[in-house]
Amino acid sequence: MIKCQTMAILLSAAVTLGAATADKYASSQDWPVAGGRGGVRYSTLAQIDKENVGQLQRAWQFDSSDEFEGSEMECNPIVLDGVVYATTPRLRVVALDGATGKLLWDFDAHRGKKVIEKQRNRGLVYWGNGDERRLFVGIDSFLYALSAKTGKPVDSFGDHGRIDLHDGLGKNAQDLTIQATSPGVVYKDLLIQGALVAEDLPAAPGYIRAFDVRTGKLRWVFHTIPLPGEFGYDTWPKDAWKYIGGANSWAGLTLDAERGIVFAPTGSAAFDFYGANRIGDDLFANCLLALDAETGKRIWHFQFVHHDVWDRDLPAAPTLVQIEHDGKKVDALAQITKYGRVWLMDEETGKPLSPYKEVDAPPSDVDGERLSTKQILPTEPEPYARQQVTEATLTQRTPAAHAAVLEQFKKLRSGPQFTPPSKQGTIIFPGFDGGGEYGGGAWDPETGIFYVNSSEMAWILRLVPRVMANRATTGSTLYRQNCSGCHRPDRKGTPPEFPSLVDIGSKLTRDQVTHMVQEGGGRMPGFARLGNAPVNAIVEYLMTGNDIKLGGAQRARKHDFTPLKYGIDGYNKWLDPDGYPAVAPPWGTLNAINLNTRQYVWKQPFGEFPKLVAEGIRNTGSENYGGSVVTAGGLLFIGATDHDRKFRAFDKATGKLLWETTLPASATATPAVYEVKGREYVVIAAGGGKSGEKSGGSYVAFALPAKSSSE
Numbered sequence: 226m227i228k229c230q231t232m233a234i235l236l237s238a239a240v241t242l243g244a245a246t247a248d249k250y251a252s253s254q255d256w257p258v259a260g261g262r263g264g265v266r267y268s269t270l271a272q273i274d275k276e277n278v279g280q281l282q283r284a285w286q287f288d289s290s291d292e293f294e295g296s297e298m299e300c301n302p303i304v305l306d307g308v309v310y311a312t313t314p315r316l317r318v319v320a321l322d323g324a325t326g327k328l329l330w331d332f333d334a335h336r337g338k339k340v341i342e343k344q345r346n347r348g349l350v351y352w353g354n355g356d357e358r359r360l361f362v363g364i365d366s367f368l369y370a371l372s373a374k375t376g377k378p379v380d381s382f383g384d385h386g387r388i389d390l391h392d393g394l395g396k397n398a399q400d401l402t403i404q405a406t407s408p409g410v411v412y413k414d415l416l417i418q419g420a421l422v423a424e425d426l427p428a429a430p431g432y433i434r435a436f437d438v439r440t441g442k443l444r445w446v447f448h449t450i451p452l453p454g455e456f457g458y459d460t461w462p463k464d465a466w467k468y469i470g471g472a473n474s475w476a477g478l479t480l481d482a483e484r485g486i487v488f489a490p491t492g493s494a495a496f497d498f499y500g501a502n503r504i505g506d507d508l509f510a511n512c513l514l515a516l517d518a519e520t521g522k523r524i525w526h527f528q529f530v531h532h533d534v535w536d537r538d539l540p541a542a543p544t545l546v547q548i549e550h551d552g553k554k555v556d557a558l559a560q561i562t563k564y565g566r567v568w569l570m571d572e573e574t575g576k577p578l579s580p581y582k583e584v585d586a587p588p589s590d591v592d593g594e595r596l597s598t599k600q601i602l603p604t605e606p607e608p609y610a611r612q613q614v615t616e617a618t619l620t621q622r623t624p625a626a627h628a629a630v631l632e633q634f635k636k637l638r639s640g641p642q643f644t645p646p647s648k649q650g651t652i653i654f655p656g657f658d659g660g661g662e663y664g665g666g667a668w669d670p671e672t673g674i675f676y677v678n679s680s681e682m683a684w685i686l687r688l689v690p691r692v693m694a695n696r697a698t699t700g701s702t703l704y705r706q707n708c709s710g711c712h713r714p715d716r717k718g719t720p721p722e723f724p725s726l727v728d729i730g731s732k733l734t735r736d737q738v739t740h741m742v743q744e745g746g747g748r749m750p751g752f753a754r755l756g757n758a759p760v761n762a763i764v765e766y767l768m769t770g771n772d773i774k775l776g777g778a779q780r781a782r783k784h785d786f787t788p789l790k791y792g793i794d795g796y797n798k799w800l801d802p803d804g805y806p807a808v809a810p811p812w813g814t815l816n817a818i819n820l821n822t823r824q825y826v827w828k829q830p831f832g833e834f835p836k837l838v839a840e841g842i843r844n845t846g847s848e849n850y851g852g853s854v855v856t857a858g859g860l861l862f863i864g865a866t867d868h869d870r871k872f873r874a875f876d877k878a879t880g881k882l883l884w885e886t887t888l889p890a891s892a893t894a895t896p897a898v899y900e901v902k903g904r905e906y907v908v909i910a911a912g913g914g915k916s917g918e919k920s921g922g923s924y925v926a927f928a929l930p931a932k933s934s935s936e
């Protein structure tokens with residue numbers, strides 16, 4: 226526990242940062258932007274406060290009943306004029322009365338169909354002009370425009386209410402995975418949007434695009450993988466733009482509407498873990514991009530990891546903050562990272578406003594790879610997650626667990642950030658899912674304090690040779706070539722994120738498996754491009770074990786890239802033999818950092834395992850996803866923890882737990898705070914489904930007890 230600093234700092238910060246800042250991005254009655262306006266996640270509502278929060282009650286609960294095995298809900302609802310708009314596990318869009326939870330309308334793009342693929346959605350985008358009010362939402366590879374009044378697709382938008390997200394990506398990407406899992410932003414009459422794409426090749430390029438909110442027409446494209454002649458092109462091999470994908474902005478965007486700048490955080494280039502065919506720094510992968518919202522022209526960029534092979538995507542859109550720098554107030558960005566550090570940068574120039582250092586990065590010993598010899602890390606604030614696994618940080622939960630993990634540790638490669646991926650296995654800490662994740666940070670303009678929740682899990686990155694036969698001729702080789710990187714060579718996967726395919730025939734029909742392989746879903750890309758006969762051979766192999774040999778024209782279609790020599794053996798969380806993290810606690814933390822002083826105000830473990838609590842082991846922290854909202858009532862609301870199903874309110878100044886409740890499923894999403902008819906509500910999605918926990922499909926809203934009319 227880092228010692229709390231005195232209230233004096235809080236008070237002086239409140240004096241120096243005036244109410245004007247608070248007004249700029251704060252939300253009041255409504256919660257109009259998923260993730261908060263400017264990524265700030267601050268509400269001026271103060272009816273629920275430190276004194277009365279203990280009386281908070283369930284005001285309503287909406288059960289969508291749309292959950293299925295493994296489904297999730299990551300949606301931060303938006304609230305306008307007392308109506309809550311949100312998505313369910315099958316990505317049905319619902320409009321709920323904010324005071325009662327009553328369903329006003331719904332829209333189901335999959336009506337009448339069984340949905341088995343987990344698709345993520347982190348929220349909707351609203352656009353209103355006079356009488357016209359629209360919602361935009363990404364479902365499958367489409368972006369829909371719905372009437373906010375009726376939920377009906379807006380016929381004049383795109384193709385009868387939707388546009389194909391492949392639009393503007395070039396002809397090579399037309400049958401590749403793309404989904405708008407995070408909401409975009411609206412600037413004037415433009416909807417600016419990033420997307421999720423595949424993390425292995427072939428992958429669509431992660432271009433940032435703007436569409437006309439009225440017609441759906443493509444208005445501008447920013448090439449995150451530059452074309453010949455464009456800035457950054459020389460940071461790649463010369464033809465890379467033709468075959469490399471990724472460098473996409475899956476985590477959402479932040480808009481400064483006054484300056485007309487959109488900030489786009491980007492992820493790694495595909496393939497994520499071995500970059501022999503993308504030697505160079507790989508701009509604009511792993512960057513924060515500042516683009517002119519009107520034209521899509523680059524204003525500045527800042528790259529956090531050069532030639533990333535650790536899956537160090539920027540996991541959240543930045544937060545617009547104001548900080549004191551050299552005695553002046555500066556409009557700045559706070560950018561969280563998976564590796565557990567906050568960067569502060571000048572909004573207009575992209576210049577870091579906190580000290581950082583260049584570090585020497587060791588070379589790779591894997592053939593064909595060439596890593597950057599230099600990387601950078603901020604030195605202030607201190608990291609919000611531990612940075613390296615050593616023998617001393619291994620679990621001590623039981624002697625047997627420690628011994629098992631120690632034996633593995635001795636065979637693995639462990640080091641500071643940027644330790645190269647290896648064939649023996651390299652420990653990634655914090656893991657592929659952070660550190661910080663899609664919930665982002667919350668900033669309190671009254672105090673200058675920034676809140677960030679973080680996981681502290683070690684993962685293992687192991688490179689394995691790929692099956693090189695470009696046009697493999699049997700079902701099992703096609704499996705090893707295309708599927709084993711995620712479902713593992715033994716087909717056991719790393720559930721629940723990457724399901725086991727052992728005995729898949731007892732769970733899914735042949736049609737369902739074929740559909741999944743062709744279309745993909747969630748983080749799984751579709752494989753229709755292989756052709757029908759190869760897909761059938763894989764399905765046959767999975768369903769019956771029968772290994773069909775394909776001849777001549779039946780073989781897999783040719784790739785337009787040379788297959789890479791190495792893949793990975795799965796996305797492996799490093800766990801002890803009982804399924805608990807291999808490192809010692811805390812496994813998750815909640816942090817409050819004063820951005821003016823760059824010092825921690827408080828820091829504490831966050832989340833618990835109910836099974837360990839029953840054994841008397843408490844405050845371990847746990848993995849957590851989804852962010853917090855800070856309020857003028859002195860509170861920090863957050864769900865997020867994977868295992869304990871809690872929704873909590875903390876004293877924002879001290880971190881003291883003031884209220885908690887148990888939800889039907891864990892709430893790995895960000896809450897929304899709003900007001901209807903003078904009553905303040907806080908609503909959150911209870912969708913579960915992370916880390917093997919059960920899935921849910923409910924939205925639960927809380928408020929203070931309604932005053933009876935006689936009072």
Ligand code: HEC
Nearest residue numbers: 341342343707708711722723724738741746747748749752
């Ligand atoms: C990039 C990682 C990745 C690759 C490569 C991949 N999958 Fe998947 N697969 C997933 C994920 C993630 C899911 C879970 C999808 C969801 O969220 O519903 C999944 C789900 C499935 C399912 C449904 C399982 C169930 O229990 O519902 C099948 C079947 C499947 N994959 C088959 C394949 C086959 C066959 C291949 C190769 C042709 C393949 N996958 C390649 C990641 C991958």
